[in-house]
Each structure stands twice: as structure tokens, then as C-alpha cells.
Amino acid sequence: xxxxxxxxxxxxxxxxxxxxxxxxxxxxxxxxxxxxxxxxxxxxxxxxxxxxxxxxxxxxxxxxxxxxxxxxxxxxxxxxxxxxxxxxxxxxxxxxxxxxxxxxxxxxxxxxxxxxxxxxxxxxxxxxxxxxxxxxxxxxxxxxxxxxxxxxxxxxxxxxxxxxxxxxxxxxxxxxxxxxxxxxxxxx
Numbered sequence: 001x002x003x004x005x006x007x008x009x010x011x012x013x014x015x016x017x018x019x020x021x022x023x024x025x026x027x028x029x030x031x032x033x034x035x036x037x038x039x040x041x042x043x044x045x046x047x048x049x050x051x052x053x054x055x056x057x058x059x060x061x062x063x064x065x066x067x068x069x070x071x072x073x074x075x076x077x078x079x080x081x082x083x084x085x086x087x088x089x090x091x092x093x094x095x096x097x098x099x100x101x102x103x104x105x106x107x108x109x110x111x112x113x114x115x116x117x118x119x120x121x122x123x124x125x126x127x128x129x130x131x132x133x134x135x136x137x138x139x140x141x142x143x144x145x146x147x148x149x150x151x152x153x154x155x156x157x158x159x160x161x162x163x164x165x166x167x168x169x170x171x172x173x174x175x176x177x178x179x180x181x182x183x184x185x186x187x188x
Contacts, residue, residue, distance in 0.1 A: 097125030
């Protein structure tokens with residue numbers, strides 16, 4: 001049985017990147033009050049085959065004893081495994097990632113023997129948390145428009161030339177995020 005775990009971390013202070021994105025979306029791209037808020041968090045997904053790891057315990061120890069996934073001076077953090085949902089804000093979520101991003105962390109964890117068993121894969125991405133006004137269909141459509149940069153006046157959160165994008169309708173689970181981050185195909 002495959003085990004997936006995700007560390008989600010976000011800044012303790014106001015995130016200047018998210019603030020800038022909100023301002024650009026409301027003013028420069030003309031969304032105005034239809035966008036009530038934008039937040040951003042980093043997600044790091046760990047996957048093990050055959051459930052070889054202790055999952056949450058291992059990652060809590062990794063976070064406590066190293067600064068590879070979490071700096072307690074600047075980040076808040078949550079760890080979820082399997083079907084446990086993460087608790088990001090907003091009503092629409094955009095996952096942006098580059099295939100293979102996280103391999104350096106995987107190598108460091110394996111080389112330094114920081115977990116009970118080394119993970120088969122470590123992947124990372126950015127989870128944009130959007131608070132949008134409107135019906136479910138309107139929210140989904142607006143999130144898709146906002147997610148992919150198509151021109152100087154359309155889209156903002158991801159560059160489709162080298163990043164993968166996934167718009168999520170529901171708060172993602174650890175298993176969902178791990179599966180998406182491991183895929184190398186474009187999803188939009």
C-alpha cells in the first residue's frame with residue numbers, strides 16, 4: 001500500500017507575493033472586488049511504496065530537527081497523510097509546480113538518513129488559495145482564467161511554458177496533492 005504525506009507551510013507574516021498578486025488581479029487585470037483574497041503556501045509531498053515510513057511522525061521529526069521543510073521562525077505548518085484534507089483558505093485552489101521539483105530535497109533526506117525509510121519521491125509546488133465571489137461555476141471559471149498567464153493582460157499565477165497547473169474545486173487531500181505533483185503531464 002502506498003503512503004503519501006504532505007507538508008504545507010506558509011509565512012507567519014503577510015506574504016508580499018500574495019499581496020502583489022491580489023493587487024495585480026484587482027487593479028491591473030480588472031477583477032476588482034470579485035477577488036476577495038489571495039494566499040499562497042508551499043506544499044511538499046512525500047511518497048513511500050509499501051507504507052514503509054511512519055509518515056506523520058517521521059515528517060514532524062524532520063521538521064523539528066532540521067530546517068529542510070520548515071523554519072519555525074518564519075513558517076506555520078501542517079502535515080497530512082493519505083485521505084486527510086489540508087486546510088487552506090479560500091474557495092478555489094490552484095496548484096502550480098514544475099515536474100521533478102523536489103528531487104534535491106529527496107536526495108538530501110536519503111543521503112543524511114533523516115527518515116525511517118527514504119521516500120520513493122519528494123515533490124514540491126505552490127498552492128494558491130483564492131477567495132472568489134460567485135457561484136461554483138463562476139468561481140471555477142475565474143480561477144482557471146487567473147491561473148494561466150496567456151498574455152500581459154490575462155492570467156497571472158503560472159507560466160504554462162515550464163510549469164504545470166491544476167485548478168482544484170475542493171480542498172485537496174494529501175494523497176491528491178502527492179499524485180498531482182508526481183505527474184509529469186500538463187493538467188489545466
